[in-house]
Amino acid sequence: MLLRIEDTDRARSTNEAIDAILDGLAWLGLDWDEEPVFQFSRAERHRLVVDELLSANRAYHCYSTPEELDEMRRIAQSEGRPPRYDGRWRDRTPQEAPVGVKPVVRLKAPREGETAINDAVQGRVVIPNADLDDLVLLRSDGTPTYMLAVVVDDHDMGITHVIRGVDHLTNAARQMQIYAALDWPVPEMAHIPLIHGPDGAKLSKRHGALGVEAYRALGYLPAALRNYLVRLGWSHGDEEFFSTEDMIHAFGLQGVGKSPARFDFAKLENINGHYMRAMSDADLLDAFRKALPYLPDGPDAMERLDKGLWPIFEKLLPALKERAKTLVELLDSASFLFSERPLKLDDKASSVLAPEAQKLLSLLTPQLAALSLWTASSVEESVRAFAQDHNVKLGQIAQPLRAALTGRVVSPPIFDVLEALDREESLARLADQSG
């Protein structure tokens, strides 16, 4: 697989922008083999193609200034016509060129008839040529535009399928005019629907859309995101889960619908949770460690876990992962492990630790301290006996225990927590809260 970076817009193609693309794709697991091709490095080739077009009289120099073009569009708009370039330089000679104006090169596009796109997803789409003006091939500074560059590169690189968002549909028509002027065969085209925001409004950077890197910080797994994304606008019967292998076998343009989908975080979370549970503990641990630096408060948590707490984390991971839909939730649900004593209790935990409960805990603590063996089952046995002796339900002692040990009212099974925390830490936390 080959990666091509379309960097013909020099101002926007900053190193940061390019790194963000590379980084995002790599994280998502969308790999490429050879060195990326930077489109701008092929500018010389693009200019050569334009020379051909010029000498074949399929393109021409245009001396209209940006101000002139603005004016043109404004007037057209006010007269109810489409805002287009009017082709005023189409058939003029260079002798008429105003001095001091650097020209652009425009394609001499057909003015009548229509251009048809045979699209694998959209079907046959016909655009009147009157709605397509003479697009710019070379800017006045001599650099190629994207419109020209894609066509030349796709042709030179032997691209068989052009698959992209519908926002490129009319570009496809324009590009076909370039193919036609060059007498080149047109690759298979497929324009897939766009993804909308949860509110149905458009999803774009300008409207709060997230870059790939944001999904990493949100704690999603690349495999889960891929799975979620592939099911947006495409389906394969009733199947919901697809491994990379499955996708490769099952995916086809025939299954792609034409209507746009809304992005639904609830479903993404569900799928992510599914992947987390389905993963082996070792793989999940690995994914978690890799993601940690990017998660909110992750670096801080990493520092604390590095102080010998990883074994405890690992021990509780099977219980923890049942309760988390994202890596962020996983981190949050594990935070009691490395919280410093005395623990800060959340509101619900404080109310669980009423005086009555505190009294029970102070009675239980010495009994636990006397245990010769500290395992989940030995502790459980002891606590169950305690509950019976004091004629309380298990929950009446388990909940205060949970509150005292985790600072919360929700956690993995409490006896597993006791075991993971170990005797010393558990007893210390109990002492902190049994007042």
Next chain:
RNA sequence: GCGCCCAUCGUCUAGCGGUCUAGGACGUCGCCCUUUCACGGCGAAAACAGGGGUUCGAGUCCCCUUGGGCGCGCCA
């Protein structure tokens, strides 16, 4: 404004003229499991945008309306 495209539960979708009293998934709501929360299991509510045609028969074909989206740069 002009051009193009879209329209099944709240959301993602199955459906390619009769098997649809419309299926699955997420979400929601019950119940079960249970030391909490999850997981898991069982169950429920929930949709063919509206109107005309075509046809023996329309969610499925055609037209209109309405509602959405995309495009109209010396951006990509």
